Amino acid sequence: MCCLFSGMISPGFVSGSFFINGVDKKREACEIGLNIGIVGATGAVGRKVLEVLSERNLNVDKVRCFASSRTAGEQLEWKDKTITVELLTENKMKEEYDYLLFSAGGDISKEYAPIAKEAGNIVIDNSSYWRMHEEIPLVVPEVNGHILRGYKGIIANPNCSTIQMVMALAPLHRVYQMKRIVVSTYQAVSGSGNKAILELEKQNDDPKYPPSVYPKPIAANCLPHIDVFYENGFTKEELKMVNETQKIFNDETIQVNATAVRVPVFNGHSESVTVTFNSTPRLLEVRELLGSGSGITLLDDPGQLKYPTPLEIQGSDSTFVGRIRKDLFDPCTLSMWIVADNLRKGAATNAVQIIEKMEEMKN
């Protein structure tokens, strides 16, 4: 599409085959970049997508931004350009894009993603709506990006807390095979959007500032309550970690026990993970596997204060792992501390990396 519909020429090389409305067209080698649409561009994740797109080594030619009437008309900066946010409409989703990135909530994804797909567009959806639909690939590029080879349609970006956990566990799972994960999260407010960041700021200044994003004050507090509760006592966020982990690893035998907790941190999710394997991991090998894992940064020398914290890893696209230690009683069990920038690897970066992976597989 970039070759056919974009007027600008920029350096880079994109080739491969694609479909428009079911018609297979050969895209010839060309030197113009991708044409990308961002739905929900004024939200916390949408803005981060723009930022990540400007930083990474992806040849993007054109970016269009869409939002609801509440923020349409706003102006966003991207590289040296100013983009005026357009009102999201069905017709605009029927136009042609190389990729459409959705981060405007489940309802918008439910309604508009199929329209975009029908028009032949590839949709990368950051909402939870499509994730567990059987025919929709749920992708962390470093873990299961290969399943996207030749794929067109809707692709789901996993939940932030799932992404960083599977990132750190994938290299170990390949060697030792995971049996069971017990995870407790320490999730930042940025995962709830810009309003939540403001709410924490206000409550830090004035503890009486009334909660509205969260059901209880978040400043100086911990809320074991992310998303809605189910009858089995787990939250939707916790069950996402169960179901999405099984789907990404394509293995329903992996047991996950999750407790998802919101903490008064602005950005960066942390996770305390205790994982039991079918075989006995050796610590030296574990460190080698993680140290050489794509997208993983091993930060594990606690005596030298080397362990990740959310404040320190902000702005990075990597998943950080530290505090790796063997269980004192079970040789097949490891504990570790996993931290990532939830707006980046937990959302925007993962979505952009899906584009990168798909472009790479075209070559």
Place this chain on the structure above:
Amino acid sequence: MCCLFSGMISPGFVSGSFFINGVDKKREACEIGLNIGIVGATGAVGRKVLEVLSERNLNVDKVRCFASSRTAGEQLEWKDKTITVELLTENKMKEEYDYLLFSAGGDISKEYAPIAKEAGNIVIDNSSYWRMHEEIPLVVPEVNGHILRGYKGIIANPNCSTIQMVMALAPLHRVYQMKRIVVSTYQAVSGSGNKAILELEKQNDDPKYPPSVYPKPIAANCLPHIDVFYENGFTKEELKMVNETQKIFNDETIQVNATAVRVPVFNGHSESVTVTFNSTPRLLEVRELLGSGSGITLLDDPGQLKYPTPLEIQGSDSTFVGRIRKDLFDPCTLSMWIVADNLRKGAATNAVQIIEKMEEMKN
């Protein structure tokens, strides 16, 4: 002692036998209250001991406060009295008290507790120094207070994060017998003393305010680092939870895997606990056991926003339990969320309750 050395008469009834320098003397029934000394009275826990002593239904006649030269001379309020903090000296520890409560750090406890004990005093020590000494009882009154019957000498108050965990698990352990605990903590800064509270306040206002109590900024951050690191990768705080839990339940087969994390909360520790039993717990029975457990408050109706948070339970002497749910894969495993005021039940209240238990057992 209260009968012999106190000049004041106040309502109440104390009886029993006690030793002074190895001599057993019968204390006759009398109506005067206890004579209590607080070592480390100007610290966060020491001040809380004073507060708790004034609130609970314990007949206290006299309180003396001790501290180092740094804060000796300060004046503290207790009930309608003003107490001048005395300089801690060996000789003062040789005087006679019904109970001496230490919360001035391990070094002070190591040096002065044996002197006080030699003089025939009962010491309740809040530091970690004596906890794992074989001959020293480690006590949470509701769990194993019975071991103090007839005891004189040094008694250790467990670590804050251990106390609230064993409080919630004891009623279940009695019925189902625990095999393994995986716990991740969310610990408040008050556990590091008054300076840490100030550090969080300052950093909330100015993120550049340099850390001194903690190795890294605590505001808007999570630090998986409490106390020193050991070679096995665990922290001293985490191993306390392992060793103290086994000692309190007098069962070295209980497996504990702990991750201790400091979070930007001023007061109140939270714990995400996943516990596996030897037999299958029934949820209805679990709720009954916890609901009727002494010192436990069941707060578990998440749909109605009933789950404990540190901000909400501050000032309470109870241990709060919520988010109780069965593991999705293992019928013998439960998860729950345990919250307590770490300065109260996690420290001061537990110490005062040890006095209450000992006084009660004299009757």
